[in-house]
Amino acid sequence: YTAIRHYRDGVDYLMDEFMSRTSGNEQSKEYLRLKCHKILNRVDILKKLIKQHEHETMQEAINDDEKQKEIEF
Numbered sequence: 001y002t003a004i005r006h007y008r009d010g011v012d013y014l015m016d017e018f019m020s021r022t023s024g025n026e027q028s029k030e031y032l033r034l035k036c037h038k039i040l041n042r043v044d045i046l047k048k049l050i051k052q053h054e055h056e057t058m059q060e061a062i063n064d065d066e067k068q069k070e071i072e073f
Contacts, residue, residue, distance in 0.1 A: 001050070003046060004043055004046055004047065004050075007039050007040075007042060007043045007046070008043065010039055011036050011039050011040060011043075014032050014035055014036050014039070015032075015036060017032060018032040018033070018036070
């Protein structure tokens, strides 16, 4: 979750820069918009990977618990 926080901090930084560039040209604003979009896409991918990993870990724990119960009986 630390990586997600850092990605979000990066987006916040870029958005602050975007908002403060009132005199910036459209090309630089578009560049910042694209960067934010790419970072947010990475955050979504990272969230999915974390959720998948947690599910696999949870499933492994359940399977191990069931195996342990079978051994005890």
